[in-house]
Structures are given as structure tokens and as C-alpha cells.
Amino acid sequence: MWPDVRKIVALAWPVLIGQLAIIAFGVIDTAMVGRFSATDLAALGLGSSIYISVYIGMTGILTALQPIAGQLFGARRDAAIGEEVRQAFWLAAVLSVIGFVCLYFPQPLLSIADTPPALHERTLAYLRILSLGLPASLAFRVYSSLANAVGKPRLVMFLQIGALVLKFPLNTWLIFGGMGVPALGGPGCAIASTLINWLIAIVGITVLVRVDFFRPFAVFSRFCWPVWQRQKALLKLGIPMGLSYLIEVTSYTFMALFISHFGTTTLAGHQITGNIGAVLYMTPLSIGVASSTLVSQALGAQRFEAARLLARHGIALACGIACVYAAALFVLRPYVLAAYTPDSQVVAAAMPLLAIVVFYHIFDALQISTAFVLRAYKVAVVPTVIYAIALWGIGLGGGCLLGFDIGGIAPEWLRGARGFWVANSASLGVAGVGLFLYWQRVSRRYLVGGRG
Incomplete structure (x- = not known):
């Protein structure tokens, strides 16, 4: 039993630290926006609930890559892993379009909440900014699913910790203003999150290209169109x-x-x-x-x-x-x-x-x-x-x-x-x-x- 426990713990602690970093994102946003205005804090709460529902559902679909890639890695089928990752990126692109529409045009959802005009406008601005970062979030999910599947969760953890380090100064600048930027309140923390999401997505894709461990998978060695059978397996x-x-x-x-x-x-x-x-x-x-x-x-x-x-x-x-x-x-x-x-x-x-x-x-x-x-x-x-x-x-x-x-x-x-x-x-x-x-x-x- 103990050898198995040691293996599990070795993979679990980087995941735990990364998850705590993600929780800290929300804590920082709530604490800082709460000091800006009550309206912005309410908009953050309402907007976050809508965003999380969209985000969780779509990233949950992409997490299907992890067991698929994990089994292929155990079978030493490296080339097949690369093909599955390419298909997952195509799926992420399609989901990004659907998610973008839901977040950029959230009026039907906001009408259910029956919010006052000021809160409605701040929430709308918050969601529309986050919609621009959704493709990056889904691309990073593909990267993290692959890294976890092949036993490299630390490569995800490092990026999540780096994102957390950037979050506080970016939030401070964009929420409260400074250096020529006006105080943006709640939408400011959405801009910070969007910028950070694009940064870690780009770094994650760079890791897949440059790090020796991932080269046998040849993820970006060639272009391929979506293959329905593979897409069907991912969606199933x-x-x-x-x-x-x-x-x-x-x-x-x-x-x-x-x-x-x-x-x-x-x-x-x-x-x-x-x-x-x-x-x-x-x-x-x-x-x-x-x-x-x-x-x-x-x-x-x-x-x-x-x-x-x-x-x-x-x-x-x-x-x-x-x-x-x-x-x-x-x-x-x-x-x-x-x-x-x-x-x-x-x-x-x-x-x-x-x-x-x-x-x-x-x-x-x-x-x-x-x-x-x-x-x-x-x-x-x-x-x-x-x-x-x-x-x-x-x-x-x-x-x-x-x-x-x-x-x-x-x-x-x-x-x-x-x-x-x-x-x-x-x-x-x-x-x-x-x-x-x-x-x-x-x-x-x-x-x-x-x-x-």
C-alpha cells in the first residue's frame, strides 16, 4: 500500500497547491472589489455565478482528455496522444464560441435576476470582458489535462502560482486606477483575469512545444482538421x-x-x-x-x-x-x-x-x-x-x-x-x-x- 500512497501523494500535492491558488483568485477579487464599491461587489457576485456555471460545464467536457491521454501514455502510444490533444484544441475552439455568446449576451440570464440598472451595467461589462478570456481558459484546460494525465502536475502548478503572483498588482492597478488608467472597479479585475488567462495559456502552449518531455507527442508537428470519431469519443x-x-x-x-x-x-x-x-x-x-x-x-x-x-x-x-x-x-x-x-x-x-x-x-x-x-x-x-x-x-x-x-x-x-x-x-x-x-x-x- 505505501508505495502506492507515495506515488499518489507525489502527484497530489502540486494539484492541491494549484487548486488553492485558484481559490485565492476569487478571494482576492472579492476582497479588493469590496473595498471599491458595494455595487461592484454585487456585480462581481452575480457575474461570477454566471461565469462559473459556463466555465465549469465547458472545462468539465475538456477534462475528458485526461483519462484518454492517461491510458494512451500507459500504453506508450505517444503519437496517438498528440492526435487527441489536437482534437481537444478543436473542441475547445467550438466550446469557446458557444461560451463567448453566452457571456457576451447574458441579458436573458440577467433579466431573471431583475437587477437595477446600475448593477445590470456593471455585471454586463464584467461578463463581456471575461468572455474575451474564455478561449484562453479552455486552451489552458487542455494543457493542464494533458500535463496531469502524463504525471507532470507541477508544470500546471507553477503557472497557477505565477498567475496568482500577478493577480494582486494587476487588480490594484486596474480596479483602483493609476498611471493614466482610470479606476475601473469590478470590470478591472475581469481585465486582470483575462490578461493573465491569455498569458498562462500562451506559456502552456510554449511548454508543449519547447519542453523535451512533450516532444514525443508531437502535438503541433502537423495540422489536422476535426475528426468526428475522436470528437465523438471526447464528447461521449x-x-x-x-x-x-x-x-x-x-x-x-x-x-x-x-x-x-x-x-x-x-x-x-x-x-x-x-x-x-x-x-x-x-x-x-x-x-x-x-x-x-x-x-x-x-x-x-x-x-x-x-x-x-x-x-x-x-x-x-x-x-x-x-x-x-x-x-x-x-x-x-x-x-x-x-x-x-x-x-x-x-x-x-x-x-x-x-x-x-x-x-x-x-x-x-x-x-x-x-x-x-x-x-x-x-x-x-x-x-x-x-x-x-x-x-x-x-x-x-x-x-x-x-x-x-x-x-x-x-x-x-x-x-x-x-x-x-x-x-x-x-x-x-x-x-x-x-x-x-x-x-x-x-x-x-x-x-x-x-x-x-
Whole structure:
């Protein structure tokens, strides 16, 4: 077991640092725009929710390259990897056009929010600027998927850290103005993000061309048009993966919308709890990515028993660390909340929610690590169905029944935000167990028949 754990950890820690850098992007934007104006901060919040929905869905589709390239790398089919990457860039180009239209003309979505004119204009400007950077973001996703697939996550991490280093000074200049540039507020941080996205995309493509490790793949050695069979394979795996990401994002988004009915103090407690949960989530996510890389390579090399052991050890590692995190969080709850806010009412609202997060995080670790392992087997449709039933049905549906006490059967301690968090925890538990049982079935088929 320990050799596998060492391999997983070696790949997981760069992914973790890179993911934390991405989270820091949002924290910096929120903190700096919040000091500019309340209207710009509201526009940032609304615009970000729309952008993330578009971005997550499309990058989820492109992440299909990772298990495909990983299996080819394990099979030592370098030329085929180059062909798949070229096809992924074509797919990114098509998705960029679709995403650009959604972000540049977001009026239908903004009309649903019924925003006042000033907020509408700032949000529109924010989204239109980000639309110009979407092609670069999707191109970088192709690069990062390939780098992770072949066991080079540090090459992604370095660029993400570099982007974070540039973010603060660019934000300061463009949000608050200076050196001949007027104060732009929220749209200023969108310009900073767009410039940085193009820079790291260009650097990433340069790495594919110049770094010796990637030369056998010959990604840009020749021009090729889209090949429908390869595009079909990418979409067959990528669309369910993108949908699963959207299900996760929307389940949490709607939970926040429902909890907002219980007042600002309850919502503030929920937001703090959600932020802590998101930070904890980065560790099992990173372990899942690392495990997926090693499992897909083992499958490509026809080492099916090794793939199964790697998967089991990756899931066990993610859940084991989650138990340690959960225990520490339970003990340190008062101190963690004191670091977030001095408001005693918000602390009182968040304290019972953090106790629920102890179980929530363990279930979260199980589901995300198993989901990534299944993607290494090129399995995505059934997991997406499991996600939809669990997160939308049990999580949101059960949350409404408990939180709003529909039918009058919910006990007092399960009403309000606690009901939503308990239902969401249960949904993650169901999803995690369902995904794990399905992985066992899939992995057994490989052992028996040499294929899924």
C-alpha cells in the first residue's frame, strides 16, 4: 500500500497547491472589489455565478482528455496522444464560441435576476470582458489535462502560482486606477483575469512545444482538421463529466438561495461553513486527480489488478485524511469561526453547521475520489445519474422538506439551514456509496474480461 500512497501523494500535492491558488483568485477579487464599491461587489457576485456555471460545464467536457491521454501514455502510444490533444484544441475552439455568446449576451440570464440598472451595467461589462478570456481558459484546460494525465502536475502548478503572483498588482492597478488608467472597479479585475488567462495559456502552449518531455507527442508537428470519431469519443466522456460538475455547482448554489430565506445571519453562517468545506474539499479533489492519473496509466498498460489497487488506496487515502480533518475541525470550531468573524450571532449560526460538516467532508472525500477513479476507467454516464439523483433529489429535495418543514414532520433541530446541510451530507453519502459500489463492479469486469 505505501508505495502506492507515495506515488499518489507525489502527484497530489502540486494539484492541491494549484487548486488553492485558484481559490485565492476569487478571494482576492472579492476582497479588493469590496473595498471599491458595494455595487461592484454585487456585480462581481452575480457575474461570477454566471461565469462559473459556463466555465465549469465547458472545462468539465475538456477534462475528458485526461483519462484518454492517461491510458494512451500507459500504453506508450505517444503519437496517438498528440492526435487527441489536437482534437481537444478543436473542441475547445467550438466550446469557446458557444461560451463567448453566452457571456457576451447574458441579458436573458440577467433579466431573471431583475437587477437595477446600475448593477445590470456593471455585471454586463464584467461578463463581456471575461468572455474575451474564455478561449484562453479552455486552451489552458487542455494543457493542464494533458500535463496531469502524463504525471507532470507541477508544470500546471507553477503557472497557477505565477498567475496568482500577478493577480494582486494587476487588480490594484486596474480596479483602483493609476498611471493614466482610470479606476475601473469590478470590470478591472475581469481585465486582470483575462490578461493573465491569455498569458498562462500562451506559456502552456510554449511548454508543449519547447519542453523535451512533450516532444514525443508531437502535438503541433502537423495540422489536422476535426475528426468526428475522436470528437465523438471526447464528447461521449466529456458531456457527462461536464454535467456532473454542473450538478455539484448548482446543488450548492440553490442550497444557498433557499437558505437565504432564513435571513442574513443564517446565510452568513452558511457562507462561512461553505467556504470552510470548499477549502477542505481541495485535498480529496487533489488525491482524486492524482489517483485518476495513475489508474488510467495502469489501465493503458493492461495492468488491471494494479489499477484496482491504486484506486482502492487512493480512495482510502482521501477518506483517511478526511477523517483527520473532520476530527480537527470539530475540536477547533470555535477558533476557526473566530478567525472568520467577530459577530457572535453569525458564530452561533455557523457552529452547528460546522458539526454537520464533520460528516459532510468524509462523505465528500469518498464521492469525489471515487468519481475521479471511475473517470480513469472512462466511465461517466452512470456516475452522472447517481449525482443527479443524490444531489438534486436527496440533497435539494430533502433539504427543502427538512429546512422548510414541508408537511410539518421535521424536528425542530432539523429546520432551517441545518436541514439543508444534513440532507446535503446524506446525499453525498449516498453518492459516495453508490459510486464506490459501481467502481467495484467496473473494476471487476476489467479483471475478468480485460475491458470495461
